[in-house]
Amino acid sequence: MGQNNNGAGQKVGFVGLGAMGSRMVAHLKGFADVQVFDLDVARREQAAASAGGEAVASISAMADAQVVILMLPDSPIVDKVLRNELLKTLKSGALVIDMSSSTPANTIENAKLAKQHGITFIDAPVSGGIGGAESGKLAIMAGGEAADFARALPLLNRMGTKVVHVGPVGSGHAVKALNNLLGATILVATSEIFAAGEKFGLDPAVMHQVIDASSGGSFMTAQAWPRAVLPKTWNFGFAMQLMNKDVGIAMSLIESTGVKTVLCEANAALWAKAVKETPGADMTGITKGIREAAGL
Ligand code: NAD
Numbered sequence: 001m002g003q004n005n006n007g008a009g010q011k012v013g014f015v016g017l018g019a020m021g022s023r024m025v026a027h028l029k030g031f032a033d034v035q036v037f038d039l040d041v042a043r044r045e046q047a048a049a050s051a052g053g054e055a056v057a058s059i060s061a062m063a064d065a066q067v068v069i070l071m072l073p074d075s076p077i078v079d080k081v082l083r084n085e086l087l088k089t090l091k092s093g094a095l096v097i098d099m100s101s102s103t104p105a106n107t108i109e110n111a112k113l114a115k116q117h118g119i120t121f122i123d124a125p126v127s128g129g130i131g132g133a134e135s136g137k138l139a140i141m142a143g144g145e146a147a148d149f150a151r152a153l154p155l156l157n158r159m160g161t162k163v164v165h166v167g168p169v170g171s172g173h174a175v176k177a178l179n180n181l182l183g184a185t186i187l188v189a190t191s192e193i194f195a196a197g198e199k200f201g202l203d204p205a206v207m208h209q210v211i212d213a214s215s216g217g218s219f220m221t222a223q224a225w226p227r228a229v230l231p232k233t234w235n236f237g238f239a240m241q242l243m244n245k246d247v248g249i250a251m252s253l254i255e256s257t258g259v260k261t262v263l264c265e266a267n268a269a270l271w272a273k274a275v276k277e278t279p280g281a282d283m284t285g286i287t288k289g290i291r292e293a294a295g296l
Pocket residue numbers: 015016017018019020021037038039040043071072073074077081099100101102126127128129130237238239242243
């Protein structure tokens with residue numbers, strides 16, 4: 001595939017093919033010359049088929065990649081993959097886009113380390129869940145220099161419909177964590193309200209019909225309730241552990257600003273407790289727990 005002006009035809013590595021990455025990479029089909037890697041071999045094979053690309057057995061096979069996209073669980077893993085593998089593999093001039101929800105301070109450090117190798121590192125985390133990843137309609141918030149953002153944009157536009165350049169490197173990860181803390185707070189509040197309504201005798205489906213179209217509606221009532229809460233499948237597709245990680249990143253950021261919070265702090269404590277009690281649960285497990293505590 002030859003590269004052209006709109007960024008098509010580039011050699012692109014994609015690392016991390018879980019709930020999100022497996023769906024995002026499929027949108028690069030026919031646009032980029034894709035190599036995929038995940039520790040899970042079956043995921044590699046599936047993603048290679050859906051992206052029309054090549055499954056590679058290690059990151060060292062990505063030596064010729066011009067761009068590498070990361071969609072990994074958290075900063076400790078991103079740092080390890082970047083520092084121990086990518087910086088030893090990629091050629092000077094390559095661009096690494098971290099689309100995971102990582103810690104801003106680690107991202108800033110990663111960009112510094114990458115620069116020493118002539119490699120550019122930017123952050124471009126996403127919002128919209130697996131539904132947005134599947135449809136290619138994610139919100140994407142990028143941090144980096146304007147020219148680096150411009151270079152990444154054609155690829156980001158394949159996966160998202162709202163792509164915003166937020167500011168310097170790390171800014172995307174900062175706004176992502178703050179957004180998720182807000183989402184996590186709304187999820188807990190919505191869960192408590194629905195539990196109270198049901199205990200009062202209201203039908204949760206009818207309540208949902210009203211609230212989703214009213215001032216109390218949110219992403220949670222629009223997406224999580226119909227998909228995972230009302231049918232009681234409790235499998236929205238976003239791990240409670242990942243949400244708790246984002247809440248922790250946001251709380252550290254808030255602490256560093258000196259802003260005092262009441263709701264966010266109470267909410268963070270609830271998530272930390274829920275993860276301890278139900279470690280492998282989906283984020284909607286918090287709703288299940290609130291229902292159970294209410295005797296529902
Ligand atoms: P996931 O756990 O489903 O997928 C992560 C993938 O990374 C797994 O397939 C795992 O095998 C792979 N992996 C782990 N360590 C690796 C390594 N060293 N090398 C290669 N592969 C490795 O997670 P996800 O839900 O896809 O989330 C990915 C990121 O996106 C997280 O940072 C998360 O917070 C964020 N996010 C998730 C959602 C969502 O709704 N699921 C939404 C927005 C953002």
